[in-house]
Amino acid sequence: MAGIVGYGSYVPRYRITVEEIAKQWGKDAVSIKNGLLVNEKTVPGMDEDTITISVQAAKYAVQRAGIDPKEIGAVYIGSESHPYAVKPSGTILIDALGIGPDVHVSDFEFACKAGTEAMYVAYSHVKAGNMDYAMGIGADTSQGAPGDALEFTASAGGSAFIMGKEHVVAEIEHTYSYTSDTADFWRREGRMYPKHGGRFTGEPAYFRHVVSAGQGMMEQAGMKAEDFSYAVFHMPNGKFPLRAGKRLGFTKKQIEPGWIVPWIGNTYSGASPTGLSATLDVAKPGDRILVVSFGSGAGSDAFVFRVTDEIEKIRNLAPGFKSMMDDHKIYLTYGEYAKFRGKIQLND
Template sequence: MVGIISYGAYIPRFRIKVEEIARVWGDNPKDISGGLGVQEKSVPDLDEDTATIAVEATRNALLRRDVDRDGIGAIYVGSESHPYAVKPTAATVGAAIGATPVMTAADYEFACKAGTAAVQTCMGLVGSEMVTYGIAVGADVAQGAPGDALEYTAAAGGCAMVIGSKDPIAEINHTCSFTTDTPDFWRREGQAYPRHGGRFTGDPGYFKHVQGAARMMLEQMGTSPSDYDYAVFHQPNAKFPSRVAGMLGFTKEQIKPGLVVPRLGNTYSGASMVGLAATLDVAEPGDRIFVTSFGSGAGSDAFDITVTDLIADTTVFDRAAAPSVEDLLANPIYLDYAQYAKHKGKIMVQK
């Protein structure tokens, strides 16, 4: 059975509160935070980008379990903010963890579901025995134009999953996807910031595809929402995943552990994977987890996951060896808008 061998997340310590952004643009902070369900978002340090975040998340995954570097045959990094248009982030990750040169590596793009697409690719390579381990990363330094609605949520962070078949801490029972050509969100080559279709990002974007993949999974597995202990849905804000959970029949209690967006913001390709990491941080053997990502353009990947006894076996896997998502969200350093703009490269300081 192919599954998750280990996992790790990384979130920068810097934050900016929603009311600070609203103050600059003259918006009502109560309308913003109340409508989105987001109080603050993470901000990268001046020297952090998708590559450094991907490396840190992967290193945290490898702290929890000693994985033979020679067995890592594939590394895929999903992001929509790769630091280079032509130069793979995945190769940098491989070099940083000592896995090169014997591996296949590539960067993925599919808006916010590129990381889960990387998980599916690693599942195929492991399942076919072409590789022993594959590493799938979802990481982003998300972009939002000054004054745009996206600026209130576009955050920084990521998660790495080590995929293998030998003694997984969580078995991936099944995966399926739902994809259409729905241009609800896009960024052309050379443009600094993405554009979005306003209300169309909700429907026919997010809700159609998340429900499409989720209902397909429930039908193919012959399950219902009550068969799962936890559920994780892509979280561009707190309103969308809460609403789609209710539409599908999941409860607030099932999505609560993985709903980190109120204090984190939307980490794009990392969003659903960080939510899964937060859920694995508290999961017990036998727990069943339902996951559905979403990427604009548009598509969703769904996963049915069962946690194994090994998640509690410290001789194999040490969950405490790397910071939990809750640890990474703690002790934030708050920035004002000018500092935030400098960190995000919205303003350039000439020396």
């Protein structure tokens, strides 16, 4: 059965706390932290972007898979912050890893869902027998407008998954998608920051799609919440995934290993894929994991994974996510953050 044969994640070292952002805009940090259940977020270094994050995550995935990069037949990067408007991020990644040039490459975009789209298409190629290996990546260096609620969560990071049929560490048993025209969050061409519908992003957007996709997935698979060891739901903040999980019958204990948003923020296209990566770091053979992404606009992809014995062989071949999340952090002031994120207009 087709599934994940290698996975890897990367988040930058830089962080900014909710307190530091709140101080800048005269807001109450305690109420924001309680409302969002987020303490701090990652910030990309001045030399980091979706491409460099994807490359590092992909290198770790190749390390774990133990395959020759030349065997990878397709590479898809899902992001809403591709550094170029025209020129694919994937072209730089394949040359950095030594994949191809006989490889199919494309960049995907679907707000925060682009990463699971990339994974879905990579998996479909392998399942169909088009190629032995395909890689799907979700990564972002998302921007929230200064002073906007999104500024407290919009962060940077990503994960890469190599799909294959041999030595599979997490089989994909079922997939399901749920999509509609729902304008909860968008960014028009040429605009630096996205706009969103405030409270409209909740019930009609995130919860409708995530809960429907979760229900649809479990009905299709003939499973219930208690059949899963773990579940990962898209994490725009800390509260939403816990609430969506509760509605679907999941406990906090099932969600906790992949609930990384309080310490890294919302990595957008990287969010649910990185939650999966953190969960694979602790999962045992036989565990089932439900993953439901969400992308504004809007849609959700759901996957049922079954972890195999192979996980124990590859888990320690690349850095685990927890150490990346917890160790050697560099905290920024708001001024440094504004400089890092290009929010200050410099003279030519």
